[in-house]
Amino acid sequence: MRITQEADYALRIVYLLARHGDKLDSVSIAEAAGVTERFTVKILRKLMAGDLIISHKGVKGGYALAVAPEEISMRKIIETIDGKTEISRCLDCGYVCTRMGDRKDMCFFHLIFNKLNSELADKMDRVTLDAVLDEEQSIDDILKKL
Numbered sequence: 001m002r003i004t005q006e007a008d009y010a011l012r013i014v015y016l017l018a019r020h021g022d023k024l025d026s027v028s029i030a031e032a033a034g035v036t037e038r039f040t041v042k043i044l045r046k047l048m049a050g051d052l053i054i055s056h057k058g059v060k061g062g063y064a065l066a067v068a069p070e071e072i073s074m075r076k077i078i079e080t081i082d083g084k085t086e087i088s089r090c091l092d093c094g095y096v097c098t099r100m101g102d103r104k105d106m107c108f109f110h111l112i113f114n115k116l117n118s119e120l121a122d123k124m125d126r127v128t129l130d131a132v133l134d135e136e137q138s139i140d141d142i143l144k145k146l
Contacts, residue, residue, distance in 0.1 A: 007081040009035050014052060014077050018069045018129050019049050023062030043081065050080030069133055075124035085121050088113040 012033045018026060024032075031042040044063055047053045054066040065072070077084060078087050090110050097104035104110045123146045132141050 001055075003078055004082050006043060007078045009033060009039065010047060010077050011039055011074065011082045012045055013040065014047065014072060014129065015132060016070075017053060017065050018062060018133055023056050023064040025062040029063065036051040047057065047077075047079055052080060069129035073125045074127040074128070078124065085124070087115060087117045087120065091117055106107070 013029055013035075016029060016032050026037055026041050026044060029035075029044070030037040032086070033040065035043070044053065044055070046067075048055055051066055052072060053063050055131075056062055056064065075085065086092060087111075090097055090104055090107070091113055096102065097107055097110065100107040100110070126145045127142060129146070131137060
């Protein structure tokens with residue numbers, strides 16, 4: 001599994017909005033995140049569809065967080081952009097295992113991947129935006145939660 005560049009940018013954008021604490025326009029977001037405005041707007045649309053941010057219309061409009069930073073996990077941001085976290089295609093419910101057919105829940109690879117996937121998802125849920133924003137926490141403090 002590899003987090004896409006789009007999801008990486010989404011993490012930066014949500015972090016910027018949380019740090020700013022108020023609405024920001026797409027041009028300011030794009031400049032601060034180092035992303036083209038066109039790609040930024042595409043990401044902002046997905047983040048709005050995922051109910052992570054809201055859009056304010058008008059001359060003084062912009063984008064802001066829709067929920068509190070402590071309610072936004074790293075997993076939620078990434079899955080809003082990239083879809084459900086799955087480290088192997090065999091975890092997809094529509095995948096037919098070439099080894100076990102429709103009995104993939106009896107396959108040791110499937111069981112291992114499922115356990116690893118669950119642990120990864122859980123760890124990404126533990127890293128919330130408020131933890132990253134807390135200047136009193138070191139990276140070691142955040143990593144200890146994992």
